[in-house]
Amino acid sequence: MRSRLLKIAAILLALVAALAGVLGWHLGGKQPQRSGTLELSGLQAPVQVRWDEVGVPHISAANEPDLYRSLGYLHAQDRLFQMEMVRRLARGELAEILGPKLVETDRLFRTLGIRAHADAYAARVQAAPPTPAMRALQAYLEGVNQYQATRPAPLEFEILGIPKRPFTMADTVSVAGYLAYSFAAAFRTEPALTYVRDQLGPDYLKVFELDWRPEGAVRTALGLKGGDWQDLTRLALNSQRALELAGVPQFEGSNAWALSGSRTRSGKPLLAGDPHIAFSVPAVWWEAHLQAPGFELYGHHQALNPMALLGHNRQFGWSLTMFQNDDLDLIVEKPNPDKPGEVWFQGRWVALQEREEIITVKGAAPVTLKLRRSPHGPIVNDAVPGATGSRPVAMWWAFLETENPVLEAFYALNRANSLGRARAAASQIHAPGLNVVWANADGDIGWWAAARLPKRPAGVNPSFMLDGASAESDKLGFEDFSANPQEENPARGYVVSANHQPAGALQVPGYYNLWDRAQRLDEQLRPEGQSWDMARAQALQLDVQSGFAQRLLQPLLPALRAAAAGNEQERALVERLAAWPGRHELGLNEPVLFHQFLYELTREAMADEMGEAMFDNLRRTRALDHALPRLAADAASPWWDKRGTPAVETREQIVALAWKAAIAHLRQTLGADPASWTWGRAHTLTHGHPLGLQKPLDRIFNVGPLPAPGGHELPNNMAQRLGPAPWAVVYGPSTRRVIDFARAGEAVGSNPVGQSGVWGDRHYEDQARSHVQGGYRLQVLNEPDVLAHTRSTLTLKPVD
Structure with missing residues (x-):
């Protein structure tokens, strides 16, 4: 019996070893090639590529077309899946590979008009005589497509069943549109500020330092209703979630x-x-x-x-x-009550343009979209399925309305x-x-x-949504x-x-x-x-300090001291905050206490007026960052009063509620001893892969968590969202570069993770710890330094 068991165990081990060997061979075929010789069609002469110790290629070519063709091939070798994901996000084609949960993301990007604009832009450019820039782009895309056509598909392509499809100029222009969109804060900010203006009134608007316009047409003449606000809130949140679900970085x-x-x-x-x-x-x-x-x-x-x-x-x-x-205005259109499909524009009724687009959905039926456009731009609340509002909201966007070369x-x-x-x-x-x-x-x-x-027009404040029936929405x-x-x-x-x-x-x-x-x-x-x-x-x-914390805390210190008066430990914590210069180092407790208190204070003061969904939107805006110190300094602000209670609450009462809530949350989350509430424990960075959104793939593809110094709006801007502890770093230095032009060939820089996007490659995450800890490495130009740092050499040669 024992010998039989041993034989079975040996067979199982052999099978496991064989499977591991097959898997290793399979994955090995997908790894970047960084040595030897490769043929690349279209080259006029051989191209030499030397890789340094972190996987940066030093590419030497005899002419620009060869240089850019090689660049495309090598870029795809490290980042083909990233290229696929970002073009699908920009063009509204993610549901085709990720299924129904990405339909709303695709719907949003189709509604924005990036795909249609990019297709038209590329057609115009390709019909004109090619410029040096367009010849460079064409050579680069030929290199990308040659890699995709001749090399094994990335692992992610196999997992998701992604079909290979050539990359085009329209894809590049679409990605440029995504980058432009990711900068735009209007989808979050304009609905939130318009809601404060039109639903709460001028006294609530003061903390945002925006002019009150009592004649504001959106409020008096047009009147957004409950369904309109719900649609706008969903649009703002969908706009944010679209970027998070796709796993594509936002600027x-x-x-x-x-x-x-x-x-x-x-x-x-x-x-x-x-x-x-x-x-x-x-x-x-x-x-x-x-x-x-x-x-x-x-x-x-x-x-x-x-x-x-x-x-x-x-x-x-x-x-x-x-x-x-x-550079993006949300414009509330006035619909024709007698003829649906028309809006009032510059003194007359005009018909909305309509078009249909079809979203292919993995594992489900295709979704047909009916998209509309007014003279101001795309009707963006068409992106909200089952919209209940009565008012079309158009988007005027400079990206769509300029030549933009x-x-x-x-x-x-x-x-x-x-x-x-x-x-x-x-x-x-x-x-x-x-x-x-x-x-x-x-x-x-x-x-x-x-x-x-x-x-x-004079007097128009585009921080608010604009009235499409008046001249305030015009561009001059x-x-x-x-x-x-x-x-x-x-x-x-x-x-x-x-x-x-x-x-x-x-x-x-x-x-x-x-x-x-x-x-x-x-x-x-x-x-x-x-x-x-x-x-x-x-x-x-790498500096981790600013004056924001003390600017906000100083007017609140008397109320904080009163809130902590009955507890010796809490009194000591308040005094530490009072003396804290705002530094965000890993071993400090003060930043943990401050940011938890700041969240609780904001929530106690504002969530009741805004409602949960709109408050969630507001706390993602830069406008709130500016408003909070003004709120803290204004004891008479109406934000301090809690709606739904018979009493009129004061700033001191809200500060006390926020302090107690902050202490309770930190004790429950990080332990009873405040000494354990360190920034390095509560503030961490995880680099997320698109497949890492699904457990247990997060443990395979993601990198982190890593303790992160710095914080929101500090020079070392390892930023976290306003919210409860612990905090995930959501954005920060995507590279750090320093160049002294006395010796520019010895510049220094960093990469947050690694050069390669290929799982299993040695450069997939080899820079992650160094970057978060503030490390730099050389970025060499001089030939002796390039030689000294070369770890492998690849020659790309023309096809015989």
């Missing part, structure tokens, strides 16, 4: 600054930047060092785009931040070695709005707020680029951009971030007599 903010040589130890300009984007696996950026006769660039690329959106070489470099200008802009920016060329390139960026922060080795620095800014043209906020070689010796509202003669409406982060950067950069170097710039990127 949120950024830091960037440039110092002239008069401010640096080397005597040459120094450039630093860290765009703030939602974290994911794979990371949003893919790095590549490109070389061809007359062209060299170390660039950061996004899926399906051959042009680097961030880059540098020995002569120049640039970084980006989000401008946060308001953004690919041409970045082709030029990739080659912009002079101040004039950089300015000209930035002027071609129409949407989304971006701040371009630029420097060169000749000593120039510059910043341009790049966007096509619409002219609106666009400002000339020369009027945009910008600076070139300022006397103070530096430029800085951190998503704050820019100063200047032209006041640009927008959804700007808290100024505390920009103020913290400016405070460190402004003092004269400092000598900046790369180490000091890195330290500023």
Whole structure:
């Protein structure tokens, strides 16, 4: 009997080993090839690719078409699944591979009109004589498609049953539309602020510092009803969930600054930047060092785009931040009561345009959409299935309404070695709005707020939804680029951009971030007599402090002390908050206590007036960040009174309720001892893969959780949403770069996860711990350094 059992065990072990071997062989065939020789059709000459220790390719080609064709092939080798997911999200085609739960996401993106716009845009471009930028894109896409056609499908394609389909110029333009949309805060902010204005009134609006218009047509002449508000709230929440369900990173903010040589130890300009984007696996950026006769660039690329959106070489470099200008208006149309399908526009009734689109759904019947468009733009509440509202809401969006040669802009920016060329390139960026922060080795620095800014009628505040039946929704043209906020070689010796509202003669409406982060950067950069170097710039990127917490806490400290008066432990906690400078380090307790209290305070003060759904929407807006310190400072604000109670509650009573709720939650969640309430325990980063949304695949494909220093709206902007502990970091530095143009060939940077999106590859997550801990690595350009860091070499050669 014992020998039989041993034989059976041996057979089972052999089967397991065989299966493991087959699986390993199968997965091994999907891994990137980084050595040897590969044939690539369309090449005119061999291309040499040298990979460094973190999987960054250094590509040397004899001409630009070969360079971009090779770039597409190699980019697809690491990121083909990412390319597939982002194009499907942008074009509303996710339900075809993920099933019915993604129908609402697809419905939203079809309603936005990105797919239709991209198809029309690509058709126009392809009918015209090709420009250098379009030839580069075509070569790149040929490389992507050649990889897809000749190599095994990624593991995710097999799991989800994704059919291979060639990538097109329309896909690239669609992805650009998704990026533009992900910047737009209007879907969350405008309904929330309009609700406060029209349902609660002027006294409630004061904390948002917005003008009250008692004649506001949406309130008095048109009147949104309960069903309309429900649809708008669902639209706002669906807009956010669409990005989360797809697992595709959303753009949120950024830091960037440039110092002239008069401010640096080397005597040459120094450039630093860290765009703030939602974290994911794979990371949003893919790095590549490109070389061809007359062209060299170390660039950061996004899926399906051959042009680097961030880059540098020995002569120049640039970084980006989000401008946060308001380039999207929600417009409430007036329907014709006698003829459905018509709205009032500029003095007459006009018919809505209609079209049908079909969403293919995995495992279910196709869904037919009937989509409408007014003269202002797509009717976006058509994205809400079973909508109960009576008012069509249109979307005017600069991305759909401008020429927007953004690919041409970045082709030029990739080659912009002079101040004039950089300015000209930035002027071609129409949407989304971006701040371009630029420097060169000749000593120039510059910043341009790049966007096509619409002219609106005087007195119109686009923070609110607009009345489509009046002139307030009209656009009177666009400002000339020369009027945009910008600076070139300022006397103070530096430029800085951190998503704050820019100063200047032209006041640009927008959804700007808290100024505390920009103020913290400016405070460190402004003092004269400092000598900046790369180490000091890195330290500023990793700074974990701002003045926001104390700005909010100071007026509340008497009420907090009163709330904690009966408990010695709680009194000590309040005094620690009072003395806390706002630092968010892993071992500190104060940030945990502060953010839990802030959430409870906001909820106690505002949820009863807004209702749960609209409150959930409001707490995702930047407008709330600005409002909370004003609310804390205003003891007479009507927000303090709780609806549904006979008494009129005071600020002190609400502070006491919030304090007790915060302490109770932390004790229940993190333990009875406040010493265990550390930021590193409560604030963690997990890089989520689209398949990681489904358990137990999260344990296979996701990376994390990792303790994360920093926090919301700090220079090290490892941001968490306003909500209860523990907190997941939702966005932050998608890369950190520092370039001193005295030795630009030795720049430093970081990647949040790794270069590769291929599960099982050694570069899938090899940078994750270093990035969250503030590590940097070299980004080399000089040939001796490239040789020293080369770990493998691949030659791409023409097909014989």
